[in-house]
Amino acid sequence: MAGLVDNSVTYTGKDAEGFYSKALLTGNTKDVIRKVPNVKTKIKLGSLDLGNILQPDGCSVDESGTYTLGQKTLEVCDFAFNVPMCEKDFEGNYLSEGLKPGSNQDQNFPSTFVDYLFNLVAEVISKELEALIWSGDTAGSPASLCDGFIKKFLADSDVVDVATPLTLTDSNIVGELKRITKAIPKAVKNKGKEAVKIFMSIEAFDLYEDALITANPALYAFDMSEIKKKFKGYEIIVSPGMPDNTIVVCDPMNLWYGFDLMDDEKQVEFIKNPLAGQGKKSNITGSLKWGVQYGEGTEIVLYGTGS
Numbered sequence: 001m002a003g004l005v006d007n008s009v010t011y012t013g014k015d016a017e018g019f020y021s022k023a024l025l026t027g028n029t030k031d032v033i034r035k036v037p038n039v040k041t042k043i044k045l046g047s048l049d050l051g052n053i054l055q056p057d058g059c060s061v062d063e064s065g066t067y068t069l070g071q072k073t074l075e076v077c078d079f080a081f082n083v084p085m086c087e088k089d090f091e092g093n094y095l096s097e098g099l100k101p102g103s104n105q106d107q108n109f110p111s112t113f114v115d116y117l118f119n120l121v122a123e124v125i126s127k128e129l130e131a132l133i134w135s136g137d138t139a140g141s142p143a144s145l146c147d148g149f150i151k152k153f154l155a156d157s158d159v160v161d162v163a164t165p166l167t168l169t170d171s172n173i174v175g176e177l178k179r180i181t182k183a184i185p186k187a188v189k190n191k192g193k194e195a196v197k198i199f200m201s202i203e204a205f206d207l208y209e210d211a212l213i214t215a216n217p218a219l220y221a222f223d224m225s226e227i228k229k230k231f232k233g234y235e236i237i238v239s240p241g242m243p244d245n246t247i248v249v250c251d252p253m254n255l256w257y258g259f260d261l262m263d264d265e266k267q268v269e270f271i272k273n274p275l276a277g278q279g280k281k282s283n284i285t286g287s288l289k290w291g292v293q294y295g296e297g298t299e300i301v302l303y304g305t306g307s
Helices: 014-025 094-098 111-135 149-154 173-182 202-215 217-221
Strands: 008-011 034-036 042-049 068-075 077-086 197-200 234-238 247-250 255-259 268-272 281-294 301-303
Touching: 014 111, 014 281, 068 255, 068 281, 077 111, 111 149, 111 268, 111 281, 149 281, 149 301, 173 197, 173 202, 173 247, 173 301, 197 202, 202 217, 202 234
Parallel strands: 034 255, 197 234
Antiparallel strands: 008 268, 042 068, 077 281, 197 247, 247 301, 255 281, 268 281
16 A cells, blocks of 8 residues: 555555455454445345245146245445544654654655554444444434344344343353244255354353353363354354344345445545644545345344344
8 A cells, every 4th residue: 555645645446445345344244144235325136936836747837836026125324434643643652753854844644654544444444334234223322323133123023033032141041042043944944054144242152152161161271263153053153243132043145235335445535634724634534335134034033132
């Protein structure tokens, strides 16, 4: 990535693409769910159900089966960021070696520090989006910038709610996971265990690890990160953005994550503040689009105190 070489530099192409790819496409949840790029405001995603079509063969084969067309709308929210940086704050540390001599010079941040700032902002955006994917609520207090999966699931009667969810503990987590996996619809189970994921909050997974260690104390000697995260053959995805007492089971391709990456990558700026009297102030600015939706509610299992 090139350094800042004049008063206003716009990073485009490969450098900027790397920035937005990190912000929009990294994260435990975003790694596995279906990605839908190039969404400006909203997009309709269709579905087709053919019903049962097989019949006995013969000289004349009747028409069989029915088809049902359906569609859902994936709508994205508009986000922006404008992070201020004052060169004066960095003059007293090691960055001073990379700044121009003189107190009245038009300073430029060292290129290595610009690289660091871009990476840092991308990581913060990625963490915020990971939380919004699951817990976003535009009617919440405080209100979020966009609605996430949990709010959408709770509003959909088709989603399979596990009855009477408990406050999870290390002593009941295994029993509750058994109840959750029993609630998986046959249509989802028929896809095979490799196609189904258990999305679990960090807190819930910590309880599950404690339960495993209680059952087999020898696991204390292992690095748990090296052991595959599974329950009854279903892979567990630890999702930092999930509420504490929440677990979701589904085919991750049934969860949709929309964004407008192709245009966003063209506009990432590190600019000198043009306002009078703020000559030593710079800003990292940009904007992006993001939103979530899902396909079949009947193929999603939700466990949580809000369900």
